[in-house]
Amino acid sequence: MHEINATDVHYKELNEEIRESIRNNEHDLILDGVCGQYYIGCGISNSNVKITINGVPGNDLGAFMNGPVINVMNNAQDGIGNTMNGGKIVIHGSVGDVLAYSMRGGSIFVKENVGYRACIHMKAYKEMNPTVVIGGCAGAFAGEYMAGGTMILLGLNKSETRPIAGVYLATGMHGGSIFIRGKISHDILWEKAEIEAVTNEDYTNIKNNVKEFCNIFKIDYNRVMDEEFVKVVPESSRPYGNLYIPGP
Numbered sequence: 001m002h003e004i005n006a007t008d009v010h011y012k013e014l015n016e017e018i019r020e021s022i023r024n025n026e027h028d029l030i031l032d033g034v035c036g037q038y039y040i041g042c043g044i045s046n047s048n049v050k051i052t053i054n055g056v057p058g059n060d061l062g063a064f065m066n067g068p069v070i071n072v073m074n075n076a077q078d079g080i081g082n083t084m085n086g087g088k089i090v091i092h093g094s095v096g097d098v099l100a101y102s103m104r105g106g107s108i109f110v111k112e113n114v115g116y117r118a119c120i121h122m123k124a125y126k127e128m129n130p131t132v133v134i135g136g137c138a139g140a141f142a143g144e145y146m147a148g149g150t151m152i153l154l155g156l157n158k159s160e161t162r163p164i165a166g167v168y169l170a171t172g173m174h175g176g177s178i179f180i181r182g183k184i185s186h187d188i189l190w191e192k193a194e195i196e197a198v199t200n201e202d203y204t205n206i207k208n209n210v211k212e213f214c215n216i217f218k219i220d221y222n223r224v225m226d227e228e229f230v231k232v233v234p235e236s237s238r239p240y241g242n243l244y245i246p247g248p
Contacts, residue, residue, distance in 0.1 A: 001028045001029075001030060002021050002026035002028065002029050002030070003029075003030045003032060004017055004018065004021065004029060004030070004031050004032070005032050005033055006031050006032060006033045006034045006035070006037060006055065007032070007033030007035075008033075009033075009037070010037075011037035011038045011039060011040075011058065014031075014037050014040070015037075015039055015040065015042065018031075018040065018041070018044075018051070019044070022044065022046060022049055027046070027048045027049050027050065028050050029049070029050070029051045029052070030051075030052045030054070031051065031052065031053045031054065031055070032054045032055070033054070033055055034053050034054065034055030034056065034057050035055050035056060036056060036057070036058040036077065037057060037058050038058040038059050038060055039058075039059075039060050039061075039063060040053065040057050040058075040061050040062070040070070041061060041062045041063075041065050041068055041070050042060060042061075042062070042063045042064055042065065043063070043064045043065065043066075044065055044066070044067065044068050045065075045066040045067050046067050046068060047067035047068070047086075047087070048067075049067065049068035049069070050068065050069045050070075050071070051068060051069070051070045051071070052070075052071045052073065053070065053071065053072045053073065053074075054073050054074070055073075055074060056072075056074050056075050056076060056077065057072060057076050057077065058077050059077050059078045059079045059096075060078075060079045060080075060082050061076055061077075061079075061080045061081070061089065062080060062081050062082075062084050062087070062089045063079065063081070063082035063083055063084065064082070064083050064084065064085065065081075065084050065085065065086070065087050065089075065106070066084075066085040066086045066087060066105075066106075067086050067087045068087045068088075069087060069088045069089075069090070070087070070088070070089045070090070071090045071092070072089070072090065072091045072092060072093070073092050074092065074093050075091070075093035075094050075095065075112075076091050076093070076094075076095045076096070077095070077096045078095075078096035078097045078098055078115070079096075079097075079098050079099075079101055080095050080096075080099050080100070080108065081099065081100045081101070081103050081106070081108050081132075082098070082100075082101045082102065082103075083101065083102045083103065083104065084100070084103045084104065084105065084106050084108075084130070085104050085105045085106065085128070086105045086106040086128075087106045088106055088107050088108070088109070089106075089107075089108045089109070090108075090109045090216055091108070091109070091110045091111060091112075092111050092217070093111060093112050094110070094111075094112040094113040094114065094136065095110055095113075095114050095115065096114075096115045097115035097116045097117055097118075097139070098115075098116070098117045098118070098120055099114045099115070099117075099118040099119065099132065099134075100118065100119045100120075100122050100130065100132050100151075101117075101120050101121060101122075102120075102121040102122065102123065103119070103122045103123075103130045103132070103149065104122075104123055104124070104125065104128055104130060105128035105129070105130050106130055106131075107130065107131045107132070107133075107209075107212075108130075108131075108132045108133070109132075109133050109135075109212070109213050109216055109217075110132075110133070110134045110135060110136070111135045111136070111217045112135060112136040112157070113134075113136035113137050113138070113139075113157070114134050114136070114137075114138050114139065114142075115138075115139045116139040116140050116141055116142075116166070117139070117140075117141045117142070117144050118132070118134065118138050118139070118142045118143070118151070119132055119142060119143050119144075119146055119149070119151045119178075120141070120143075120144040120145055120146070121144075121145050121146070121147065122143075122146050122147065122148065122149045122151070122176060123146075123147040123148040123149065123175070123176075124147070124148030124149045124175070124176065125148070129148065129149055129150070130148075130149040130150070131149060131150045131151075131152070131209055132149070132150070132151045132152070133152045133154070133209050133210065133212075133213045134151070134152065134153050134154060135154050135156050135157075135213065135217065135219070136154070136155065136156060136157050136158075137153075137155050137157065137158055137162055137163065137164050137165065138153055138164070138165045138166065139165075139166045140166030140167045140168050140169075141166070141167075141168045141169075141171055142165050142166065142169050142170070142178070143169060143170040143171075143173050143176075143178045143232065144168070144170070144171045144172055144173070145171070145172040145173065145174070146170065146172075146173045146174075146175065146176045146178070147173075147174055147175040147176060148175045148176045149176045149177075150176065150177050150178075150179070150205065150209070151176070151177070151178045151179070152178075152179045152181075152206060152209055152210065152213075153165060153178065153179070153180045153181065154181045154210070154213075154224060155180070155181055155182060156181075156219075156224065158182070163188070164180060164181070164182060164184065165180065165184065165188060166188065167187075167188050168188070168190060169184070169188050169189050169190065169193070169232065170189060170190045170193035170232050170234065171190040171193075172190070173190065173192075173193055173232075173233075173234040174234050175234065177202070177231055177232070177233060178231070178232035178233075179198065179202065179205075179206055179229050179230070179231055179232075180229060180230050180231075180232065181224070181227050181228075181229050182227045182228070182229075182230075183230065184230060184232075189232065192234060192235050193232055193233065193234055193235065194232070194233055194234070194235050195230050195231070195232055196230070196231045196232075196233055197230070197231070198228070198229045198230065198231050202229075202231060203229070206229055207225070210224055210225060
């Protein structure tokens with residue numbers, strides 16, 4: 001276990017110290033005093049690396065990451081998991097906007113809420129099928145232009161004043177699946193997205209990911225699963241196909 005004091009350390013210096021530690025075969029890193037530093041874990045390709053962050057990391061945590069496990073013991077800012085290829089990010093609080101932007105693989109678990117445009121442009125390819133599980137609620141435009149992968153929205157803190165998702169849910173979505181715990185109104189949904197019943201195969205996927213979520217955050221699994229889920233999917237894989245001029 002290797003401790004790094006990030007207090008008042010510029011993000012470039014901090015990230016170089018992290019990489020130097022990994023080059024020296026330090027694979028269990030604890031970062032103390034983190035306060036808004038960008039790009040922590042960015043581009044690291046090592047499945048043996050575990051990074052624990054005490055504090056609030058800045059934008060693009062885990063961007064282009066391929067393998068490590070990052071545990072954030074607080075909130076995090078925007079762009080978490082940007083174009084992430086593999087590994088796992090766990091947030092023990094809330095996150096800002098554009099969570100999992102263009103995420104291509106791995107998993108992200110957020111205990112509380114997420115901001116606008118969660119899972120925008122998330123995609124999947126062959127065996128790479130990213131998963132995002134959100135314990136709280138999401139802001140507007142969740143699942144925007146989503147092309148693949150799985151988003152599970154639990155809304156454990158939803159209320160009359162805090163809906164489980166904001167408006168324009170699944171806008172531009174053309175692939176992947178959004179699973180939402182409880183009922184949602186069609187009024188918040190993009191007009192070319194549909195609500196479907198969850199299949200047995202879907203429930204297997206949901207249960208496996210919710211169990212992991214509950215084990216991580218020490219939450220009662222049976223309580224989380226006491227409501228039915230609905231599935232949001234695009235009505236077409238080419239929702240804007242009519243905008244293009246057909247070939248000869």
